[in-house]
Amino acid sequence: MSKNNIHTKDFAAELTRLGNRGVRKAQEENRKMGLPNVxxxxxxxxxxxxNGEITTKKPSSLS
Incomplete structure (x- = not known):
C-alpha cells in the first residue's frame, strides 16, 4: 500500500469518526427537544x- 493510500485511509476514517459524532449529538439534541429522529x-x-419507539407513521410534530 502506498503512503498516499495510507494517508487517504486515515483521513477517511477521521471524517467518518467526526461525522458519526455529529450525528450522535444531533440525535441526542432531538431527543431532549422531544423531536423524532428520522x-x-x-x-x-x-x-x-x-420515547424510543420506532414507527413508520409520520409523527404529528413533523406535519
Missing amino acids: YSKNGKIYYQLP
Whole structure:
C-alpha cells in the first residue's frame, strides 16, 4: 500500500469518526427537544420517537 493510500485511509476514517459524532449529538439534541429522529432503510422512512419507539407513521410534530 502506498503512503498516499495510507494517508487517504486515515483521513477517511477521521471524517467518518467526526461525522458519526455529529450525528450522535444531533440525535441526542432531538431527543431532549422531544423531536423524532428520522431514518431511511431500503427506501422506507422510519421515525424514532423520543420515547424510543420506532414507527413508520409520520409523527404529528413533523406535519
